[in-house]
Amino acid sequence: MSNSTDQPEQSPVDQAHIRNFCIIAHIDHGKSTLADRILETTGTVEARQMREQILDRMDLERERGITIKMSAVRIYHRAEDGELYELNLIDTPGHVDFAYEVSRSLTACEGALLVVDAVQGVEAQTLANVNLALNHKLVIIPIINKTDLPAADPDRVKGEIEEALMIQGSETLLASAKLGLGIEEILQAVVDRIPPPGGKPKAPLRALIFDSHFDQYVGIIASVRVMDGVLEPGMQIRMMASGHEAEVSGVGVFAPDMRSTKALQAGQVGFVHAGIKEIDKCRVGDTITDANQPAEEALPGYKQVKPMVFYGLYPVDSDQFPDLKEALLRLQLNDGALSFEPETSAALGFGFRCGFLGLLHSEIVQERLEREFDLELIATSPSVVYQITLTDGSVLSVDNPTKWPSTGKISKVAEPYVLATIVTPTEYVGACMELCTERRCVFRSMHHTTTTRVVLTYELPLNEILFDFFDGLKSRTRGYASFDYDFLTYRDSKLVKLDIAVNGESVDALSFISHRDKAYPRGKALVKRLKEVLPRQLFEIRIQASLGSRVIAAEKVQAQRKNVLAKCYGGDVTRKRKLLEKQKKGKRRMKSVGQVEIPQEAFLSVLRIGDE
């Protein structure tokens, strides 16, 4: 932990000199670079300490160039009026999967910098983020970034911002975060245009927890925005939702390292810790109040989002089950959208049914589990939540194909639809339409933001997005289209369950739900894909896809005929032995269904069977 042992600081500014803001942008439009320049220009971080994307703490964020977890930084800035201002920059994730977290950080702000790439222009996530910001009644400062690029077209982009976002072009600032151009103007606009935080300094304490992480020494460290009152060490506080009480052991700010302060005042953003170790006692979204002088009403928490995509996660090595559980708990601490409960699979043993906001969210969680917690995982085929009305009139929510009732018991099935927005250059409109049509879309609207860019909206079954939709869109539009979606409604649909069996034994982790009209091509595609990824084994393997008792596709993997090292002489012995040990280990890492050994890749193949 980087907690400073220095004397706690006293804040030199009053509430009128505080500005709380965030940066929102489509992926790769330069949000993190802008944050870096702001920290550098204001001297918050000295140039020599600067490493790129300082706010993105996780390796994964840096590698993927996206921001998953927000963090907040306190900045001091002397504005043109000669006064000192405290600017709190709250970082937000960029992707729609994280709308929940975007919403968390927006609650702590009064304004937002909207970054738009001077070449790419307005994209799907730009639209989604602006809508969120407007819902939170934030002041938006549009910034056209990357004006240094040869292909930059700020006038066109300004037009797009006016047209699509209904923001006056005259309000738009130009910048090149890379070159550090326009940063002073942006800081001045933050001071001028974003209002200082409201809130009553004398009222009983109300502080909103908008993020938290776990520290092994001091316990949970919560990021908070103080709305009313004062938060200081020694106070007895109460979490208004959980009812848990504790004594504050420290408060402070991120600057960007943790720095203790004497107090956090109404309007300020910072951290608090109170020796709390149990995750469920200090949840993100809860309101902290003074236990001795409690506020009457908690702050509105967040819209609790419901996971939309579900699949099972299983440790490759079954001994890692307890580690997986611990890791999921840790991640859930600051990822309230992640849900999980234990489940068992005949093929995979003990694991967890996990719920995610979307596919990117699921990928990030899986990668974090593997990287930060050193786990090796197998994922089952993904599923959305189906509403099934049974013949007896009762309604069942099913998020797992293995819980699909037998056909005779089903009266009707409804599946979730999303409203999808695709922003694309005009030349790819046909390609986008084709893809959406293949995916059972309902066309909603199409309009041009400029003569060369089009916004398409469709109603799409979420189920169709699970199977290779992003990759399909990317390849058909050479990466130029952007995509975003939001839950719309449930609709009745003709859905069936496809079962996959190897040598007659059903592999529960591979079964999936498909529209009836697509069951045949998908079953064929999956069986074919499995034939490619299943290694030849000591005996022949039959792979079958079936609907109920009817086999609709089948393939065979011939028995392995030859697996022998041609040479083994004096100098080779150690290496050859290690080679065999490796083969043996590889085998152990496969999951056995009956006698058939199934490698990790096989379970991924379900995802790769969009309509190729």
Place this chain on the structure above:
Amino acid sequence: MNHTTVRPHHSTTAPQHELGIYIHIPFCVRKCYYCDFNSGPLSQTARRDYLEVLRQEIIHSPWRGFEAKTVFFGGGTPSELSIAELGTLVQDLRQIFRVKEKAEWSIECNPGTVTRTFFSALGQMGFNRISLGVQSFHDHHLKALGRIHDSAEAKSAYRWLREAGCDNVNLDLLFGLQRQTLQEWEDDVSEALTLSPEHLSLYNLTIEPGTEFGNRQARGELREVDEDLSADMYELAMDRTRAAGYSQYEISNYSRPGRQCAHNLIYWRNEPYLGFGVSAASFIDGLRWTNTGNLREYARTAASGRVSRGSEEALEDREALGEEIMLRLRTSEGISLSSLSTHYNFDVASLFSQTLELLSTHDFITQAGDRVQLTRQGRLMANEVCMRFLAS
């Protein structure tokens, strides 16, 4: 790396070990595309220096005076050495070790480097087993492998050998080559059988990382050889050699009666051997080590007789047992459960009772009383069999 535990026992009159001695010659005219031995073309000076250092390593060997039952010159291309150079090394070896009267003296020869005179000289020096790297009788395949000779040269070399009176010849051949057909392989085997050597080594080409082929494979430039085709080729090799009176005494080795390679049997029976030269491996008293693979490092340290080591390994009993089974099962004599039990102090039969039963069910092994051997199926799937006996 430091020298560790193993020290020769000079005190006793009769050394406990009958050793195999391996001499590594790391240079060649040109490196073949599949070769993963420590070798390559060297300048005249570098060659001379190497041979001098190699002599020093032999002369200063701590195992001086030990009895040797085989000597094997491998490489690289040992046949690139001059008669004089070879003669010096042979003399050194005879001086330092008690090489048995009937010892097997083998040398690997590249058909592109040999002459009639050379072969006669080999015989006079005492080499009584010559291994000829033929690899293929198809010139386009030889070229594709990066060999320096053609098929005609290989056949003349063989004729010269016989004319020089050599009565123990091995031919090396490769199958599973890029674009090689079953017919081409059948022709190669027939051609070899027509020559009627005492011994045949018929290897499935293995593509090793770091070789020219390995690099091509990494770049996606090689097509994968079909498993069924290479299995057919292997089975063809087994059938044709058997019909011609050879016995398959190891996974890839076939011989006329009594003509097995005594030196290589040492490796597969897990018996002791000493390697001299850069990267050469030794195995004595359960310790296996290799000399450094770095030529300069080797030169610097060999003169003292204390060559720095590239790797060193002493296995725990259970691991050593697994390894010995892996090695011995390669041979047609297989393993004896009781002698393994005695040697390693495990009840081997009950330790592996389930494994043995499973493997018998799949027809990968036969178990006749105490002795376990690979079946034909078992040879094709030897990795599946051997891995099951390994410790980890």
